[in-house]
Amino acid sequence: MVKYLILTEKPSAAKNFAKALGGTAGHFADFDFRIMNLRGHLMTFKEPEAMVAEPLVKQYKSWKLVDMPWNLKDLSWQRTYIKTRTKGATNKQLLDQIKAELQTGYDGIVIATDNDPSGEGDLLAFEAIDAMRWQGQVLRANFMDETPPAIQQAMRQLLVIPDKWEFGPYLKGESRSRWDFASMQLTRIATTLAKGAGYSVVAREGRLKSVIIWKIYEQWQKIKAYVPVPYFEVKFKDPAGHIFARAVDKKATEIAWRFKDKQAGVQDLTHYHESPVTNEQHATKRQAPPKLLDLAGLAALLAPSGLSPKQVLSTYQKLYEAQYVSYPRTEDRNVTFEQFNELLPMVDQIAQLVGVDTRLLTHRQARSTHVKNQGSHGANRPGTKVPSDLGQLDKYGQGARQIYTVLAKNYLAMLAEDYIYDHVTAELQDYPAFKTAFNVPIKLNFKAVFNPDSDDATVEKAGALGPTAKPNLAEGTNPKPQTPTTKWIMAYLEKQNVGTGATRVSTLSEMSQGSKSMLNESKGKLTPTQTGEISAIMVENTWIASPKITKRLFAMMDEVAAFQMPMSQLLHSVTQVIEHDMPQMTENVQQLSARLGPPPKKRKVKAKPKAEQVTGVYKGEEIHFAKTWGNHTFTDQEISDLLAGKTITFETTTKQKKPFTAKGQLGKRTYRGNQYIGFKLIK
Missing domain, CATH: 1.10.290.10 (Topoisomerase I, domain 4)
Incomplete structure (x- = not known):
């Protein structure tokens, strides 16, 4: 009987699979199975210096700008375990447990991670499979969701993956992962240049982050630069309140019948008189329900x-x-x-x-x-x-x-009927250029179920038109730029076709979190933090902040997944972006003080005086160790006992100044990877 190990992305998914298949182990369709789970990504790329040949280690470890862009052919793209611990088990221990189970005899691993459009689920599964050095068969369960029918259907239609390098979803996930790793150079470039100018921040310049932060920053600059300019123009109003006005060419810089001076508008008003309303038209129109949400x-x-x-x-x-x-x-x-x-x-x-x-x-x-x-x-x-x-x-x-x-x-x-409304238009008999248009609801239908545009000003419950309309002097101002909101930036990204709905949300969420956040978010309003402002200024006129370039990068990843482009060509685009953006960032950094003011002065931190050292012979070797430990200074007798390998006891206090009895002896200690001899407590 064939036996498969089903590998889910996380514990919650493993529970849903067990529910669908009748337990964590058993028989389904024509195979036996055991369900085990990962915890998302367990592996990450090693540091650059750990992925290059020995002669290049020093160069890649330094992260110096003079060595950028990297030659990506130098990198071996090896991974290591992410150092996290959940419920007492490290990522290595978790994979060791799965590997030990595999060694009891399995015919294949079934990848049952999320079927992401980005290939993320396939990538994290193969990261684990490669770390366990599995050489056997690999299959894919493609499920729509984690309901029992969807899981059962997927397990009856398993897809065999002979070679991960010929499997599109994995290629897409891996190429995106390598691109993002290599693009960290841009973060280092921007951060280094900003710190050189006195601004101590980490300027995270990712694909989607840069597009978002620049657009939001640019919009706030427009708002700050906005100066209301009033204008005056003639409009007509009928007894029911319908407004008749002339059409405005939004591209025009000057409009002859709009006046900056009120008196000129008053003078123009004398040229008009009350006019009959004519050419009233009614058209019954329909509107289909809105798109389904992402x-x-x-x-x-x-x-x-x-x-x-x-x-x-x-x-x-x-x-x-x-x-x-x-x-x-x-x-x-x-x-x-x-x-x-x-x-x-x-x-x-x-x-x-x-x-x-x-x-x-x-x-x-x-x-x-x-x-x-x-x-x-x-x-x-x-x-x-x-x-x-x-x-x-x-x-x-x-x-x-x-x-x-x-x-x-x-x-x-979607299950309600179309919204039906009466679209009404009319004009003035004596001045045909003055027109009105409005909608009167006939049947709300789907809008009575869901109406995301409930503030739509075109929907009016207006009275009858005319019979005449009177001229009046209307005052207006140039429109103020819209305040950046979640809805506003999402609409912009969708229009530019940059990212998916999920990646837009996850990226915006990440940018708004933590002490080093790039954005402040309050009820949808988005405001850059100082870190965000620095990041935005650094990416002005760069490719990494261009929606056109970012859209192309997403398309290239799709082409890699479809075997229409080699991964090497996609990765070469990282080098091209860095070659373009590094000199631009070098130019942009000059704008920081002009736009943000001088950088904050660094506070001088008094250096702690070095502890007095004791020199002596311990176990046949000359050593040096601190004469003080915490608040206690060792006596001559205690030093003699310590060098002799004896255990000493003394009274001291904790950092919270609580008294306690310390008991210890000399032993090996480690600080920042270096070993030394020092006093060690015995518990």
Whole structure:
């Protein structure tokens, strides 16, 4: 009987697989199995100096700018264990346990990690497989989500991977990983130059980070430079409040009938009189429901309520693991026919749960705009497991109710009819250039279920037009640049087609966390920290901050996965980016003090006086050790006893000044990798 070891990405996934297959070990389909789990990435690339030949070690260890860009052919791309410990086991110990199990006799490893569009799940699985030096068969389980039917279907359709270098998802993950590692040179370049100018920060210049921080910084510069310039122009208004105005060419720098001087506007007003309204037109129009959400769209909608990208990402992941929502890191904005039909029986239950009138859900046929025979995981949506009430979701993290409700209403909107409205237009008889246009709702339909544009100013419940409109002098100002928000930056990245919904959210979350964060986020409003401002200034006019270049890099990674481009060509683009950006950063650093003010003065730290040393012979060798330990200074007798290898006891205090009895002797100690002889406590 064939026997497989099923390797999941994390413990929660292992539990879901055990639930689907009837236990952590057993028989399914035509094979025996055992389920074991990783903990995400267990391996990472070694330091550059550990991946080059001996003559190059000193050069790569220094990270000097003069040695950049690196020759990537010098690197062996070897990995080592990430030094983390979870529940008492290091990453090496975890892999040793899996390796020991494999040695009991298995015919293959089934990769059951997340089926990410980025290839991340395949990469971390092969990192572990390579670390265990497994030479046997490797198979892939491609599952849409972690529900029992999806897992069971995937386990019946296992894909054999004869060679990882001929497996597109792995190639994509590995090429992205190598590109990002090599691009760390840009972070070192920017950081070194900034520190040289007196700004002690770490300027993290990643692919997506640089695009985001520059765009946000640039927008704030526009806001700071904004000066309101009032203007005056003639407009007409009818008794119902409809405004008639002339069309504005947004590209025009000067508009003849807009006046900076109010008196000139008053003078122009004398040229107009009350005019009849004419050419009233009514057109019944329809609007289809909005696209299904990705993680970026979900985060953008929830940001104003106070949910940060990190909270959305974390809580959504837990809801997914509990099978209440679909796979988070999808690139799809539609669902397949199979996914549509699978969720259809649950829609009434979901609607009642989130407060949607089921009588609105009359369009239960698949819409061609939302349901297609393409995609894999499908758009973000509710899962087939429906909670009995929303309070049941609270244990999965902050915002769980809001996440589920928005996700559900967005999906249910697809099952409502099109929004129908009356589009009304008219003009003035005596002045045809003055026109009005507005919408009057006829049937809200899907907008009564989910309306992300509830602040849409074009929807008016206006009275009847005309019969006449009177001229008046209207005052306006040049528009102020929009404040950067989560919704704003997500819309920009989507328009530029840079990154996936999930990578946008995870990157924005990372940029907003920790003491070295690049952004402050508050209810969706995004403001650069000083670290963010420095990072932004350093990438002005660079390729790494160009959405066009970043979009091309994502496309190149897809081409590597599709065997349309060798990985070496993709990696060469790192060198090209660095060759372009390093001189630009050298130029940009000159702008730091002009834009941010002089760097903060460094506080002088008084050097601690070196402890007095004792010299003596210990075990036949001359040694030196400190005469003091903590708050205690060794007596001559204690020094003599220590050199003789004896144990001494004395009274002293802890750092918190609590008294205690110290007992110890001389022994080997290690400091920063160097061994020395010093006093050691005996517990």
